[in-house]
Amino acid sequence: MILKKDLVGIQNLIESKYLKFIFHLKNNIAFKPKQDLLKDLLSTIDCRGNSPVLLCIILHQNKKDSIFIKILSLLLENGAKFKLKDKNKWTPLSIAISYGDKVITEMLYRYYLKRREEKLKSKAILIADYFKKMKDFYVELKWKVKIPLLSWLCPNDIFKITKFGANVRADYTFVDYKRLSVIRKPLSVYLKVKEDSNDIEFFRLDREKKEYYDPFENLDEEEIQLVLKDIMNKNRMNGSFKILECKLEENKSFFDKNKNVFEEVHGFMAQKYSLNLSVQFDKNPTHIIEYVDLDENNYLNEGIEIIKSRRAFDDKDIDKTLQEGLHIKNDTVLKGIKELEKEKKMKATVWVVQNSPINSQDAVNLLESIASANEFMEKVLEFFHHPDIQKIIDNNGFPIKIEIPYNIFIDLTFSFDKYIEINKDDPKAINLLGPLNEANQRSRKEIQDIKTNYKIRAGYTNIR
Numbered sequence: 001m002i003l004k005k006d007l008v009g010i011q012n013l014i015e016s017k018y019l020k021f022i023f024h025l026k027n028n029i030a031f032k033p034k035q036d037l038l039k040d041l042l043s044t045i046d047c048r049g050n051s052p053v054l055l056c057i058i059l060h061q062n063k064k065d066s067i068f069i070k071i072l073s074l075l076l077e078n079g080a081k082f083k084l085k086d087k088n089k090w091t092p093l094s095i096a097i098s099y100g101d102k103v104i105t106e107m108l109y110r111y112y113l114k115r116r117e118e119k120l121k122s123k124a125i126l127i128a129d130y131f132k133k134m135k136d137f138y139v140e141l142k143w144k145v146k147i148p149l150l151s152w153l154c155p156n157d158i159f160k161i162t163k164f165g166a167n168v169r170a171d172y173t174f175v176d177y178k179r180l181s182v183i184r185k186p187l188s189v190y191l192k193v194k195e196d197s198n199d200i201e202f203f204r205l206d207r208e209k210k211e212y213y214d215p216f217e218n219l220d221e222e223e224i225q226l227v228l229k230d231i232m233n234k235n236r237m238n239g240s241f242k243i244l245e246c247k248l249e250e251n252k253s254f255f256d257k258n259k260n261v262f263e264e265v266h267g268f269m270a271q272k273y274s275l276n277l278s279v280q281f282d283k284n285p286t287h288i289i290e291y292v293d294l295d296e297n298n299y300l301n302e303g304i305e306i307i308k309s310r311r312a313f314d315d316k317d318i319d320k321t322l323q324e325g326l327h328i329k330n331d332t333v334l335k336g337i338k339e340l341e342k343e344k345k346m347k348a349t350v351w352v353v354q355n356s357p358i359n360s361q362d363a364v365n366l367l368e369s370i371a372s373a374n375e376f377m378e379k380v381l382e383f384f385h386h387p388d389i390q391k392i393i394d395n396n397g398f399p400i401k402i403e404i405p406y407n408i409f410i411d412l413t414f415s416f417d418k419y420i421e422i423n424k425d426d427p428k429a430i431n432l433l434g435p436l437n438e439a440n441q442r443s444r445k446e447i448q449d450i451k452t453n454y455k456i457r458a459g460y461t462n463i464r
Contacts, residue, residue, distance in 0.1 A: 049087030
């Protein structure tokens with residue numbers, strides 16, 4: 001909740017020279033009602049394509065003034081959109097990393113962790129409330145990785161999901177994939193309502209060792225510093241992408257272009273659709289962009305070109321002053337810019353059934369409850385969350401099977417199967433919490449050991 005003193009503090013900063021620099025719409029904002037003030041400030045994109053957070057980081061680098069640390073802190077505390085990209089598709093974090101600005105990078109990462117925790121708690125309550133209103137059931141979610149000519153060697157697994165009341169248990173076996181071999185062991189993820197309150201808990205259970213932990217347990221200070229070191233060294237996980245837009249097309253018969261294609265999926269006749277996706281891959285910054293002389297009047301005048309410096313990270317001899325839009329001769333810088341801005345065209349396929357016992361929102365909430373199991377679950381959940389895809393699916397029934405790109409080389413296939421309703425006398429309901437109650441709880445830090453396990457630690461470097 002935004003307190004009155006926060007608004008006063010923001011208004012005082014607006015009167016300062018520095019914040020006027022960030023919010024060049026000062027004169028317009030000053031005449032708006034207070035309730036509109038904060039929203040306008042935090043979502044404004046200026047004439048140069050920068051958000052308040054982005055410009056704050058740029059000014060901190062350019063002016064070397066600690067006032068921008070205070071301003072950034074105030075912006076973040078009041079819910080600034082810290083992931084908004086500039087017109088060159090740079091995020092605030094990418095810019096801070098390119099500057100080597102450890103202070104700003106740490107501020108952004110700690111804010112991300114705080115927001116992640118807040119979203120998780122609010123989301124868990126909504127999911128639990130949603131599940132309480134649903135019928136109790138058992139369903140299987142099958143997934144597999146597809147690589148051309150190598151699919152028979154690729155990872156696959158089945159999530160055996162039981163939902164009873166507001167509690168959810170998903171049993172699975174996939175652990176890792178090494179040397180063309182799948183490593184398996186009996187595992188479970190739980191969404192559990194505390195008995196003495198309405199609080200929601202997430203647990204990951206090793207049924208073999210009879211140990212469980214909370215995968216969302218906060219990082220401690222030592223772990224945060226390790227992750228920050230990776231981020232500053234640009235050791236972030238690559239290959240993830242953002243869906244910019246998608247277009248739905250009904251698949252038509254090869255022999256009759258007016259006839260829709262239907263295929264049998266787990267006993268249902270499902271209509272087949274293609275989704276033409278425009279995506280942008282998340283690339284580490286490979287070059288630095290700096291304003292050479294950031295003058296307030298020039299910045300606010302769209303008719304004046306702002307002089308910038310661009311150079312590659314790995315070439316200390318390259319530091320040329322360039323007008324924006326001039327030809328860039330350095331191959332390393334040029335390649336980095338092209339990779340960062342490049343959009344890819346990819347395809348996804350969805351098989352949709354009508355009159356399904358579960359709907360798209362049921363599927364989303366199920367995926368939310370088990371997404372911590374592995375990165376593949378997170379990817380399909382990200383796919384479901386895209387507003388265009390949600391709209392498409394909601395208007396056309398339940399997606400019983402989905403094939404989506406995981407990265408540029410790999411596709412993921414998911415399908416729902418063996419749905420049955422259950423009651424309190426069903427063995428699946430009776431034994432829902434049994435394995436968890438018989439196991440010992442351990443800390444996430446003990447189990448994950450991100451100090452030595454780089455693969456797990458790398459997952460914490462992705463700010464989405």
